[in-house]
Amino acid sequence: MGEGSRRRARFADGCYLGGGAALLASAFMRWIARGAGSGLRGHALVDTLVALGKHVPALSVARLTILWYLVPALGAVSWIVYGLLGARSRGARIVALAALLVSVLAAGAFRQLAGTARLGWGPKVALLGGFALCAGAWVPDAWLRARRPAARSSEPASV
Amino acid sequence: MSDMRDALNELARRGAPRGFDEVLKGAASAERDAAERDAAARDAGGDDLDTIPLVTAEPVARRQSLSSMIAAAGVAALVLVGTFAVSAVVGSGGAGSAEAAVRRLADAVSHEDILAAADVLAPEEVRSLHGTLDHAARKAAELQLVQTASAPLAGVDFNIHGLNLSTESLGNGYAKVTIDAGTFTAATHKTQFSPLMQKVLRESDDNSSQSDLAKLAENDNLPTFVVAVRHDGRWYVSAAYTVLEYVREYNRVPAADFGSGERNISTLGAESPDAAVQDSMRALQREDWSKLISMAPPSEIPVYDYRDALTTLARRNKAESDRSTSGFTIDSMSTASQVNGDTAKVTLTASGTTDSGHWSLDGGCFVGPSDEDFPYPCGGDPVYFGLVGTPLSGLDKSSTVTVVKQNGRWFVSPVSTVLDVLDHFISQLDRRSLFTLLxxxxxxxxxxxxxxxxxxxxxxxxxxxxxxxxxxxxxxxxxxxxxxxxxxxxxxxxxxxxxxxxxxxxxxxxxxxxxxxxxxxxxxxxxxxxxxxxxxxxxxxxxxxxxxxxxxxxxxxxxxxxxxxxxxxxxxxxxxxxxxxxxxTSSGSSSSIDRILPGNNSGQPSTNDRRVTATSVARGPSPTFAIPTTVPHG
CATH class of the missing domain: 2.60.120.380 (Jelly Rolls)
Structure with a gap:
């Protein structure tokens, strides 16, 4: 494998790891920039927003809470999968797809609960993380492979 | 035998003749090619069988240890997320230190998060304030005062920055946090208010202001400080202790005995809810401030800790007023209580006299000596109270005094009583009253x-x-x-x-x-x-x-x-x-009464002057005659 190919592989790995880190980090960021819930996370955040009369169709308080916690959880799982199987493994791709789906759903749900203007960095970083995971997991082979050097002798050594 | 020799010679003649070195080079090259094919196959799909390298390469070992570390970090992160979820369920209000509690309050203010601000206040002091604020926010959204209940302060920007704090311990679990530096800025953005509020504000423009937090009480030669208390290992900002400490410092009265109320709680309060209310009324009649102080729950309103300061202040005020008694009597009093666990609602009916005349109280309806000519309708239209006093319209005959039980003793809870009135006011407020007030x-x-x-x-x-x-x-x-x-x-x-x-x-x-x-x-x-x-x-x-x-x-x-x-x-x-x-049309009396406009709640008009204090509205030639056309807008 050539140096260029190795660099591209490392970049793709970095995307995957960075995406996982972004999903994890989103749990410690503000999901609501201002107003009620801005200092809250997790179920307290969901409880507060729902208590103020907002709701998301087909998503109960419990489901919204699970959805919120799935975001950083999938970020952690992506690292585990990377370590065990690699960023371009089937498992890694499944996790990346799930993370993207969950981050899109969560961002959409909170947009419904709080409005776009009040969304904090949390959902935005989560979305970014989901896309980065997918980019790292589905980087095309052709982009990864370096140009092959001149053909070597392929005859097996004989004794 | 010769056939075998011929076969062996045939085999030896295959390929080009090479020496030992050539054989080794060929083997190494074949191994490299195999390793590259293996790496490429793993990058492409990973499903191929891994080829077993002939030589264990050091770079592969390093990559495996790094992957293991990343996997381990992922496991640790997952555990962290789980812990985070569990701790959130268990609940952790307050902050880890007194200073952190103040910073958390400042952060909540900076983000206009009133619920978060309520959560960092001492829980016993605010009791159901969180619920009342929730209720108020939803009502405001329902009445279109705000665009959304979760952002009731949209259009108002607060910011606290440059906070520099120092902490002084007042006792075990009590601390005074002094604001040595900090700036508070506030700005309004009219376009972000609800359309209804924009109509109310009409001609006004966006405003902004800035205050130096360290100098808020400079005129009184006092630093700006906040008192924090520790409850169940967490620190909270205490509004009650802060106010009382300011009163003490301003009036230069004796220091508080922090925690004495909690320590002596079994000797305070009353034996029953009815006794708590009646004893409080009798103490008020006798101006027995020590007794009255002992009727407040120590964890909610820590006046018992400040009893020396408050009784000294009361004696000082009495001496300065040159009055021996206020003439306040209670001629009749009856109570009826409904107990629900550690809380009771007591309906109080009483009457008596003062130096000015007769007074009566029926639930929340109070009629004083000066109200007999112009009584405020109890439980009626909030517009009569003006914008500022309108929460008083939450008082009616069904209003009760909330009494709480702590350590087997009953105490009158001012906070719960007031919050009940506010909740009642919020629930009955309608568009008609509100829009009239505004x-x-x-x-x-x-x-x-x-x-x-x-x-x-x-x-x-x-x-x-x-x-x-x-x-x-x-x-x-x-x-x-x-x-x-x-x-x-x-x-x-x-x-x-x-x-x-x-x-x-x-x-x-x-x-x-x-x-x-x-x-x-x-x-x-x-x-x-x-x-x-x-x-x-x-x-x-x-x-x-x-x-x-x-x-x-x-x-x-x-x-x-x-x-x-x-x-x-x-x-x-x-x-x-x-x-x-x-x-x-007439040369009669020249009285002129202008319209009462918002911000000019003159209260009861003077009986000595036909003019009602107000702001005139001039449109074209000023009329010489106008009438009081509206209810007060406070």
């Missing part, structure tokens, strides 16, 4: 079309004291009205019986108000254009002493003679969008 009565959904000649009844003491109608008017049409009351005011209030007990406000088709409307005072109003007008008919502030008020509006040509007579003589004016045209 001086946008034309935003109230109309009650129907105005029919000329049909009486409109404005009942006493309810939110139906304001009614809104639509009217299809045409240019040049003259309207005239008459307001009559079911009963006349008493002789002591006779100064006001010449004023109409109601007022009419006209809003043009474009929503703008026009005319200093004297149409209930013998002055016809001319409509300037064709269109749908909004007509607001309201009881006046001075109609508290009368029963139902009836207002009838006619076309001026059809109005009876009584409608054409001004109440007090003076000028007769007609009003149009271009201004007022007045002519004097």
């Amino acid at each position: 001086d946008i009565p034309n935003q109230i959904p109309p009650d129907g079309p105005l029919t000329l000649g049909r009486p409109i009844v404005l009942p006493a003491g309810t939110s139906q004291g304001t009614k809104v109608f639509t009217f299809q008017g045409h240019e040049g049409q003259n309207l005239l009205g008459l307001a009559t009351a079911q009963s006349k005011p008493s002789s002591t209030a006779s100064s006001y019986e010449n004023y109409p007990p109601a007022a009419v406000r006209m809003f043009a088709p474009d929503g703008s108000e026009f005319g200093e409307s004297g149409m209930l005072d013998g002055q016809s109003l001319t409509l300037p254009s064709n269109g749908t007008y909004t007509v607001v008919v309201q009881r006046s502030y001075l109609s508290r002493r009368v029963g139902d008020v009836t207002v009838t509006i006619w076309d001026a040509a059809d109005a009876p003679a009584a409608a054409k007579q001004p109440h007090d003589g003076g000028s007769s004016c007609t009003y149009t969008l271009l201004g007022a045209s007045c002519s004097s």
Whole structure:
């Protein structure tokens, strides 16, 4: 494998790891920039927003809470999968797809609960993380492979 | 044998002859190619069988250890997320230190998160404040005061920055956090308010202000500080301790005995909810401040810790006032309590006298010596209390005193009692009262079309004291009205019986108000254009002493003679969008009463002056006669 190919592989790995880190980090960021819930996370955040009369169709308080916690959880799982199987493994791709789906759903749900203007960095970083995971997991082979050097002798050594 | 030799020679002749070195090089090259094919296969799909390298390469080992570390970090992160979820379920209000609690409060203020601010306050002091704030936010959204309940302060920007704090321990679990530096800025952005609030604010522009937090109490030679208390291992900002500590420092009275209330709680309070309320009333009558202090729950209002300071202050004030007693007596008192666990609701009925006269209390309805002529309708229309005092309309005969049980003793809970009143006020507040208070009565959904000649009844003491109608008017049409009351005011209030007990406000088709409307005072109003007008008919502030008020509006040509007579003589004016045209019809008294506008709640009018304190609204030539047309807007 050539140096260029190795660099591209490392970049793709970095995307995957960075995406996982972004999903994890989103749990410690503000999901609501201002107003009620801005200092809250997790179920307290969901409880507060729902208590103020907002709701998301087909998503109960419990489901919204699970959805919120799935975001950083999938970020952690992506690292585990990377370590065990690699960023371009089937498992890694499944996790990346799930993370993207969950981050899109969560961002959409909170947009419904709080409005776009009040969304904090949390959902935005989560979305970014989901896309980065997918980019790292589905980087095309052709982009990864370096140009092959001149053909070597392929005859097996004989004794 | 020779066949075998021939076969071996045939085999040896295959390929090019090579030496030992050549064989080794070939083997190494073949191994490298195999390793590269293996790496490429793993990158592409990973499903291929891994080829077993002939030589264990050091770079592969390093990559495996790194992957393991990343996997381990992922496991740790997953555990962290789980712990985070569990700790969130268990709950962790407050902060880890006194300073952190203050910073958390500042952060909540900076993000206009009033619920987070309530959560960092001492839980025993705020009790159900979080619920009340929730309730208020939802009601504000329902009434369209705010665009969304989760952002009730949208349009208002607060920011606290540059905070520099120092902490001084006051005792075990008590700390004073002094703000050595910090800036508080506030700004309003009118375009972010709800459309309704933009109508209320009308002409006002965006504002901004800035304060140096370290110098808030500079005029009193005091630093800016906040007291924090520790509860179950977490620190909270204590509003009660902060206020009491400011009172103590300002008045230079003895220091508090922190924690003494909690330590002596078994000797404080009363044996039953009824006893708690009655003992408090008796202590108030006797001016026995020590006893009264002991009736407050120490964890909610720590006045017991400050008993030395407060009793010293009370003695000092009494000495300065040169009065031996206030003349306050309790002639009769009865209580009825409903107990629910560690909380009880006590209904108090009492009466007595003061130096000024008789007083009575029935639930939340208090009538004092000065209220007998102009009683406020208990539990009635909040508009009578003005914008600032309007939460008092939450008091009615069903109001109770909340009493709480701690360590087997019963205490009167001021916070819970007040929050109950606020909750009641919020739940009964409706658009009609609120829009009247905010001086946008034309935003109230109309009650129907105005029919000329049909009486409109404005009942006493309810939110139906304001009614809104639509009217299809045409240019040049003259309207005239008459307001009559079911009963006349008493002789002591006779100064006001010449004023109409109601007022009419006209809003043009474009929503703008026009005319200093004297149409209930013998002055016809001319409509300037064709269109749908909004007509607001309201009881006046001075109609508290009368029963139902009836207002009838006619076309001026059809109005009876009584409608054409001004109440007090003076000028007769007609009003149009271009201004007022007045002519004097009488040389009678020159009293002039201007309209009461928002921000000018004058309270009870003086009986010595017919002028009601207000701000005049001049449109064109100033009329020499105007009437109190609206209820106070506080």
